[in-house]
Amino acid sequence: MPQHKKYKTILADPPWDVQQRGNYGAVHHYDLMSLDKIKALPIKELVEDNAHCWLWVTNGTLRLGFEVLEAWGFTPRSVFTWVKPRYTLGVYLRNATEHMLFGTRGKAPVRFNGQGTWGFFPLQEHSHKPEEQFAIIERVSPGPYLELFARRKQPGWDVWGNEVRHPWLSCAGLTGHQKDNERGRP
Numbered sequence: 001m002p003q004h005k006k007y008k009t010i011l012a013d014p015p016w017d018v019q020q021r022g023n024y025g026a027v028h029h030y031d032l033m034s035l036d037k038i039k040a041l042p043i044k045e046l047v048e049d050n051a052h053c054w055l056w057v058t059n060g061t062l063r064l065g066f067e068v069l070e071a072w073g074f075t076p077r078s079v080f081t082w083v084k085p086r087y088t089l090g091v092y093l094r095n096a097t098e099h100m101l102f103g104t105r106g107k108a109p110v111r112f113n114g115q116g117t118w119g120f121f122p123l124q125e126h127s128h129k130p131e132e133q134f135a136i137i138e139r140v141s142p143g144p145y146l147e148l149f150a151r152r153k154q155p156g157w158d159v160w161g162n163e164v165r166h167p168w169l170s171c172a173g174l175t176g177h178q179k180d181n182e183r184g185r186p
């Protein structure tokens with residue numbers, strides 16, 4: 001097994017396949033991924049023994065998010081909620097929030113203990129998360145930082161995702177998942 005860089009903090013915004021196949025679902029914007037495949041990502045190989053994870057979930061994937069955090073070796077500790085300026089769509093209720101589950105593994109105290117559990121930030125294009133997430137995470141969590149399912153390069157962060165122009169491909173075990181295109185599957 002080749003040596004590769006290990007991270008102290010991971011941010012992930014997975015392409016959940018729950019409630020996303022309707023006329024306005026995410027399936028029309030990007031490839032989706034099953035819960036089993038998200039859980040099977042080789043995160044444990046990429047993080048330090050003492051590490052933080054921030055995992056984006058929708059209201060419909062809250063419970064699955066906790067499962068994923070635990071499958072990746074993190075203990076759920078708190079939730080940060082993005083409050084949106086207007087109602088968007090939703091299969092059951094109309095969503096005006098998304099959440100980042102915060103988990104830790106090993107001995108990983110927060111760097112700043114004044115961070116609140118919600119923020120009111122503008123909407124951008126489909127599924128684009130608030131830029132403020134990076135300032136929040138960098139205040140609370142130590143680097144080095146890795147963003148999974150990224151769409152753009154953030155200064156000071158390594159990124160991986162099938163829409164980034166120059167993903168960090170030497171990320172062992174992740175390259176193969178980039179070719180795992182599930183778009184159009186029932």
Ligand SMILES: C[S@@+](CC[C@H](N)C(=O)[O-])C[C@H]1O[C@@H](n2cnc3c(N)ncnc32)[C@H](O)[C@@H]1O
Nearest residue numbers: 013015030031128129149151161162163177178
């Ligand atoms: C919810 S979006 C991420 C949005 C991003 N956080 C932002 O703020 O713009 C999920 C991303 O995962 C990507 N993705 C889907 N399947 C993938 C795969 N098998 N490997 C890598 N990336 C994948 C999608 O193309 C999409 O860019």
